[in-house]
Amino acid sequence: MVEVLDVFSSAYSFQEEDIRGKTVVMIDVLRASSTMATALYNGAKGVIPVGDMDDASKISHNLDSMSFLLSGEKDGIKIDGYDLGNSPLEHTPESVKDKTIILNTTNGTKAIKRSGLAKEIIIGSFLNLTSIIDHLKQLDEEVVLVCAGWRGRLSIEDLLCAGNIIYEVYSGQLPKDAKDGARVAFGLFEKFGDDIENIIKSSNYAVRLEGIVSDDDISYCCQRSIMQVLPVLKEGIITDLNGKEK
């Protein structure tokens, strides 16, 4: 049976050694995880997460120019010269079908890099909750949920999503020996689970990027289980392990 060992509230809140050989679910609700899930759901061949513009351009030089799109933001705004921003709503079937997306995203990439010793890294968001939960329930592994957070701080939307995953994996009953991080995420979800969109609309992220990131974007990312997609990172590229069952 799967065991959710802990929830880490940011990319800086754990030692890399702590996740060696474990399955990691990386959660960056606003917006990297949601964008990755959406791009794959809408037909992208894969998503390559990168941490800065240098990495993005290095990778893009090795690809056929018709085969990829550069997506990314700096402080919520599309990077100059990029094809798309970091909005999931821009990653429509028309724009992403059969393309590889090079996604430039700071906190999500940091969380992925710091999870380098993991056995497997899955990308989690509210959008693909059911796929994540169904997958975890089938595992007989130790799982750690890694919230991306922001510059080392916790982000309430990531913790809520982690809490939702634990809640469903354990059918609403937190194990008695749960770790502090898991207990906090679970408790938070029990408290605010009915009001996720409102809580997230007053989150640090929403306030910080008010007028830059649209309300529609945030509302979109708060929808639960609207797509069956299981984004898994292998050799630097994230693909949909669920295949094309849509």
Place this chain on the structure above:
Amino acid sequence: MVEVLDVFSSAYSFQEEDIRGKTVVMIDVLRASSTMATALYNGAKGVIPVGDMDDASKISHNLDSMSFLLSGEKDGIKIDGYDLGNSPLEHTPESVKDKTIILNTTNGTKAIKRSGLAKEIIIGSFLNLTSIIDHLKQLDEEVVLVCAGWRGRLSIEDLLCAGNIIYEVYSGQLPKDAKDGARVAFGLFEKFGDDIENIIKSSNYAVRLEGIVSDDDISYCCQRSIMQVLPVLKEGIITDLNGKEK
């Protein structure tokens, strides 16, 4: 009026620049903050927090050997050659009266050092909640609550204590523009505030140090507002700003 800007869940969860010029409450419920408060309440002249044995011995060499005590633990056990461990219960009036305590404590000291740009650093615990809250309510300042956590992770007991402080400062009504960290701590306290001792007895700390740190120690640290003491750090030494009104 005082404004509680945020709660940081560990010493690694903020940028030092973020607290420049602000008042910081440093919270390390198990056990540094509780031990500091208790030592001062029981008549210690001051507490000097240090991060390792080297620092402790350097400082002690400059002091008259009768004037100080070395307190500290490694993995919950009293350090060889030290006068006391890190248990508040060892810091009795008989042992600490008129002494300066050199307290060797990893996470608490890290949190204090990372708060170096603060205007003022106050030490908060459940034991001296009322003193903290009364003091904060009188301020017309921006306040940040810094939880010590453990090796970068959140500790549920520190977050609960932070939540309790915010709850009282704002009379149970979290401001609408509260930051994520404050909202998480506040929500956690609303959820678990009636059951603090039980929650803390199943915390990472309690489980990790079971059989080493006594149940009595943990129960002691869960008591709310049993002492009027306002430990404030000035020039490397923590003294009681409340004076001797006991």
